[in-house]
Amino acid sequence: MTMDDGIADVGARKEGALPGLQSVRLNRRSLLLGSAAGLGALGLAGCSTSDSMMRAEAAKLYGPVPDEKFPIPAVDVSKIDPKYFRRIVRYDSKEAPGTIIVDPGNHYVYRIEGDGNATRYGANVGRSGFLWSGEAYVGRKAEWAIWTPPKEMIQRQPEARKYAGGMPPGLDNPLGARTLYLYQNGAYTLYTIYSTRDPETIGTGVTSGCTGLLTQDMLDLYPRTPVKTKVIVLPA
Template sequence: MSQGHVDLLAAHQPRLERLSRRSFLAGAAAALCAPGLAGCATSGGMTRAEAALAYGPLPDEPFPVPAVDLDRLDPKFYRRRVKFETDAAPGTIVIDPGNYYLYFVEEGGFATRYGANVPRPEFLWHGTAYVGRKAEWPVWTPTRDQIGRDPELKKYAGGMPPGLDNPLGARVLYLYQDGRYTLCTIYSTIYPHTIGQGVSSGCVGLLTQDMIHLYARTPVDTEVVILPA
């Protein structure tokens, strides 16, 4: 990802003041997997050939999405179904920024695990939120502060049109707390080298192919738990 794309993500800064002590405790305790999230037993891992299919091009999208360059993606971040012990209800999204994973909780003690990029260390946050709205190929609008730091973004003050260069990509889930948008999202990226990295100012990114998979399963009002890193 270019520095420009990383800087554009600064619009999605967490509103830490909205995290109450209750939400922190709920977020920290809602999804623990002994002996640790990264150590959960796994099943159904992809082979390289299977990954080539799962992360292939998406020519039928409004803006055709290229295949993922698997040479730039650690196989541990391939999408896979894993054993996942948690008190969170099926359908909950659990984000583990310390290990660069996002989990979609399923029935029977399992989850689908996706490799993710996460906020940079100074922007890490934790607590609970929910999906307040969702969009396909959204418009992205920089904040006033961001335009102040980079005047070239002024041309997008009315919104950056959808497309592969748009920082939110093909699909986005907007995270809310107490009826208010946190300025944080779960978004899609076409840059595999960002997976397993801290790159944003509060948002979490999945590869476009993974984000489309998650998006289809995630209705508005889905609970999202962000664990401490």
């Protein structure tokens, strides 16, 4: 498997094995399914905030990003439960600021900010049978990465063979605009935190182990996450 595989077809893996992204079918949706200020800082953390107000502010937060290499469209926030909108929350942790904590049981990713606070992002996570927990670190980062299907996927889905040399970056590439590759002891685990443009996947278990954040959320997390950042994946 090349370093840019990013999405690993690990259908034969059992729960507890090192994960990869979901098995990928060759259309955009199934391929994708294959600033530190959050909404709390915008005054949306209170229980009295109406759903319509939250969505109005979220529409600004998840608006288009036209200046990217491949311009990113706005997110349809009507397809997301408001509890998954990015925000600053209270999160007591002994971990150092910058640490990333993946909570697959609740479909959240946290970035520890210190002083008992964290930035919380809604996420999609591994489906049943593809869950993994443990400690890792960001071993590599990529913007608009190339995706190369592993040989196991090509064997199962011969139509993926046309991408054996690598699928070019772009909006339809399953890795999206930003990717964080997780390592243990110098070895790539096949586990990534990647960007998705499918809002309806947030809050669901759809992958073969990897964790997806909305592209706009990954654009917030990525520049604040250097190589060697500690990542903790909690048990589901």
